[in-house]
Amino acid sequence: xxxxxxxxxxxxxxxxxxxxxxxxxxxxxxxxxxxxxxxxxxxxxxxxxxxxxxxxxxxxxxxxxxxxxxxxxxxxxxxxxxxxxxxxxxxxxxxxxxxxxxxxxxxxxxxxxxxxxxxxxxxxxxxxxxxxxxxxxxxxxxxxxxxxxxxxxxxxxxxxxxxxxxxxxxxxxxxxxxxxxxxxxxxxxxxxxxxxxxxxxxxxxxxxxxxxxxxxx
Amino acid sequence: xxxxxxxxxxxxxxxxxxxxxxxxxxxxxxxxxxxxxxxxxxxxxxxxxxxxxxxxxxxxxxxxxxxxxxxxxxxxxxxxxxxxxxxxxxxxxxxxxxxxxxxxxxxxxxxxxxxxxxxxxxxxxxxxxxxxxxxxxxxxxxxxxxxxxxxxxxxxxxxxxxxxxxxxxxxxxxxxxxxxxxxxxxxxxxxxxxxxxxxxxxxxxxxxxxxxxxxxxxxxxxxxxxxxxxxxxxxxxxxxxxxxxxxxxxxxxxxxxxxxxxxxxxxxxxxxxxxxxxxxxxxxxxxxxxxxxxxxxxxxxxxxxxxxxxxxxxxxxxxxxxxxxxxxxxxxxxxxxxxxxxxxxxxxxxxxxxx
Numbered sequence: 264x265x266x267x268x269x270x271x272x273x274x275x276x277x278x279x280x281x282x283x284x285x286x287x288x289x290x291x292x293x294x295x296x297x298x299x300x301x302x303x304x305x306x307x308x309x310x311x312x313x314x315x316x317x318x319x320x321x322x323x324x325x326x327x328x329x330x331x332x333x334x335x336x337x338x339x340x341x342x343x344x345x346x347x348x349x350x351x352x353x354x355x356x357x358x359x360x361x362x363x364x365x366x367x368x369x370x371x372x373x374x375x376x377x378x379x380x381x382x383x384x385x386x387x388x389x390x391x392x393x394x395x396x397x398x399x400x401x402x403x404x405x406x407x408x409x410x411x412x413x414x415x416x417x418x419x420x421x422x423x424x425x426x427x428x429x430x431x432x433x434x435x436x437x438x439x440x441x442x443x444x445x446x447x448x449x450x451x452x453x454x455x456x457x458x459x460x461x462x463x464x465x466x467x468x469x470x471x472x473x474x475x476x477x478x479x480x
Numbered sequence: 481x482x483x484x485x486x487x488x489x490x491x492x493x494x495x496x497x498x499x500x501x502x503x504x505x506x507x508x509x510x511x512x513x514x515x516x517x518x519x520x521x522x523x524x525x526x527x528x529x530x531x532x533x534x535x536x537x538x539x540x541x542x543x544x545x546x547x548x549x550x551x552x553x554x555x556x557x558x559x560x561x562x563x564x565x566x567x568x569x570x571x572x573x574x575x576x577x578x579x580x581x582x583x584x585x586x587x588x589x590x591x592x593x594x595x596x597x598x599x600x601x602x603x604x605x606x607x608x609x610x611x612x613x614x615x616x617x618x619x620x621x622x623x624x625x626x627x628x629x630x631x632x633x634x635x636x637x638x639x640x641x642x643x644x645x646x647x648x649x650x651x652x653x654x655x656x657x658x659x660x661x662x663x664x665x666x667x668x669x670x671x672x673x674x675x676x677x678x679x680x681x682x683x684x685x686x687x688x689x690x691x692x693x694x695x696x697x698x699x700x701x702x703x704x705x706x707x708x709x710x711x712x713x714x715x716x717x718x719x720x721x722x723x724x725x726x727x728x729x730x731x732x733x734x735x736x737x738x739x740x741x742x743x744x745x746x747x748x749x750x751x752x753x754x755x756x757x758x759x760x761x762x763x764x765x766x767x768x769x770x771x772x773x774x775x776x777x778x779x780x781x782x783x784x785x786x787x788x789x790x791x792x793x794x795x796x797x798x799x800x801x802x803x804x805x806x807x808x809x810x811x812x813x814x815x816x817x818x819x820x821x822x823x824x825x826x827x828x829x830x831x832x833x834x835x
Contacts, residue, residue: 275515276488276657364518390485390659392495393522424486424659 266296266353268379270369271419272407273386274394275305275361278421282386282455283358284314285473287323296353298346301327302368304338305360314476340368348375363406366413373412384452385415387443389422389436400443417452418444420469430460437466484661490515490654492624493583493647494523496631497555499664502581503529504554506543508536508562511595512651513585516557537562541569541582548578549690551677553635557583559651560601561592563609570644571610575692577676577707579638581631582616582646585654588815596815597651599737602792605648606766613704615711617645617718618765620736624658626763629665636669637718641710642676648765650788652738652817719771720763725751726776729758731827734773734797735786736762739818743786746823757827765793773800782830784808786823788816 269286271279280303287299299318301311311318312327319325328341347355359365369376385404389395394403404415422428422436437454444451453471456462462470487495494516497505505520517533524531534540540556547554558566563584573580586601588594605618617637621627627649634645678688694700722740725747726732735743740761750757760776760783762769777783782805785794791809798807810826812818 276486276491362518388486390483392485392487392491392519395485424484425657427484427659 264348264379265351266347266355266380268347268355268357268376268381270357270359270381270383270413271386272359272366272369272383272411272415273361273419274388274391274403275365276391277361277386277388277394278423278455279361279386280311280358281473281475281477282419282421282471283311283356284318284476285471287318287356288321289471290354290356291321291323294352294354296350297323298350298353298355299323299325300344300347300355300357301325302340302344302357303360303365304328304340304368305362305365311358317476340371344372348379359411362403363410366407366411369411369413376413381413382416383411383413384417384419386419386421387436387440389439390424390432397439397442397446400439401447404447415449417450419453419455420451421455423455423457428458430458430462433458433460434463434466482661482663484659486657486659487624488515488655488657489624489627489649490585491519492627492660493557493631493649494519495662496628497581497635498523498527498529499662500553500632500635502553502555502635503527504547504552505530506532506534506540506547506554506556508534508540508558510559510562512587512597512654513557513559513583515654516583516585537565538568541566544580544582545569545573545576545578548573548580549576549678551674551679553639555581555583557585559585559587560589560598563601563604567609569610570616571612571614572692573644574610574614574616575612576690577642578644578690579642580644581634581638582644584646584648586648586650588813594815595651597653597738597788597817598813598815599650599739599788600790600792600813601648602765602787602789605646606768606796614707615714615766616643617641617714617767619645619647620763620765621647621649621653622737622740622761624653624656625660627653628660628662632665633667636667636671639671639674640669641714643710648737650738651815656738715767718764719767719769721769721772722761722763723772723776724759724761726758726760728756729776729780730756731831732758732760732777732780732783733786733823733827734760734762734783734793736765736793739786739788742818742820743823746820746827749820749824750827753824755827755831762793768796768800770796770800773797774802774804777801777805780805782806782808784810784827784830786818787811788818789813
């Protein structure tokens with residue numbers, strides 16, 4: 264199997280799902296086959312599966328727990344996740360549940376990930392409680408790595424306070440994530456923004472523009 | 481944390497409780513409030529506090545009884561079915577005059593019901609839960625920002641009046657994320673020292689007793705009467721509500737919590753369409769701000785209670801308007817959330833029907 268797997272982990276509420284949905288749509292521009300796997304077994308509110316119809320109409324295959332979004336939403340992994348390890352020439356985005364609790368779900372697939380082309384992105388919103396400082400972000404990364412049995416390969420700076428996000432807030436978040444990046448020697452893959460702004464050159468070079476697909480206020 | 485951060489309603493409750501000096505949390509997970517426990521589990525060990533996941537809601541609530549008796553600022557949280565289980569301890573705490581803060585992030589019922597937002601525990605919160613002649617103060621925030629201020633106030637009120645205070649939210653409020661600033665504000669309230677708590681006599685005073693058992697009818701009656709004097713004082717001083725565009729309103733909506741926000745949109749849209757609408761939002765559900773209803777419906781031809789239930793608060797609204805104007809109802813239940821256009825259509829139907 265020569266497919267590329269992109270795993271998104273991070274603090275719950277950091278923006279993993281909005282990023283994953285947007286990233287899957289982005290990958291669809293270059294890949295014929297794109298999968299989005301909703302592996303959130305922690306929180307049944309706000310999940311990738313909520314964007315299922317949008318994704319499917321864009322030609323993306325959504326794999327989610329059978330009962331996602333229903334009253335019998337239970338922490339069980341969808342059996343057809345195994346499909347992704349048998350598909351060629353595809354891009355696969357895996358949206359994982361929040362924190363180390365959510366990352367536990369990944370451990371079960373370790374032996375398959377070991378043989379695959381996998382990147383693990385840690386999504387960081389420095390304006391979320393418990394992930395605002397360099398120390399907290401590093402602690403979160405270590406806990407997620409322990410429970411997922413995977414190593415974080417890149418960082419995604421996704422600092423935002425929803426509708427009130429400004430250029431300054433995104434730049435400030437990038438600076439903190441840059442410190443984390445230096446400290447851990449892990450590159451920053453993207454700086455996520457839902458707003459159009461005249462960012463600094465550094466941020467601009469890594470900018471990944473998203474549209475909010477799950478929550479429209 | 482003086483800068484704006486993006487937090488969930490549930491996290492806001494937890495952090496605001498910690499800021500208010502809460503160092504003991506006993507709980508048991510249930511959707512849609514589990515983030516409160518999850519946050520407490522991460523934060524409490526770092527600040528020398530105690531987070532304990534009990535073996536059941538019944539145990540958690542009785543641990544709250546113990547900690548409250550020892551004078552601690554203590555909290556528990558749950559969602560509807562879990563609150564039913566905690567009801568016994570609530571009655572005992574009311575009967576032993578113990579302060580504590582209880583959170584109910586309401587989900588659809590009855591029974592296990594569903595995990596989506598609901599307001600179907602209004603009766604339980606304001607009239608019921610456990611047995612006996614007692615009240616708890618019930619606060620109904622409608623935004624994450626309001627949760628922060630209200631949680632701090634809940635702890636102060638619990639200590640001042642020596643009684644449980646409940647914050648009644650719903651799944652929508654618990655799960656929604658909004659930017660807030662966590663700032664310690666001076667409440668201006670005078671919180672008395674807990675001289676009644678079982679903190680150890682050090683052989684310097686008589687021992688304190690925490691108890692709700694009084695076999696002698698005259699003794700129990702006297703204690704209950706004294707407690708009701710306290711409740712009368714709360715009714716006289718603690719009622720809170722928000723009136724929105726009611727001055728010239730010909731038709732008034734009333735709703736609490738997250739539904740009040742939906743109603744504000746409906747009011748604005750109705751006004752844009754030439755219908756003078758307004759909103760009364762009770763912030764304290766007990767004591768219920770009854771007086772607000774006569775004061776703010778002077779020009780109104782009718783009032784409609786909008787709830788995520790089959791109609792529970794409407795009973796208090798009817799008592800409050802006392803027959804002066806007709807009282808209507810619009811509600812969704814089962815975990816469904818009313819949309820502004822549904823409310824607008826209902827208002828138009830009523831107003832049209834009057835002509």
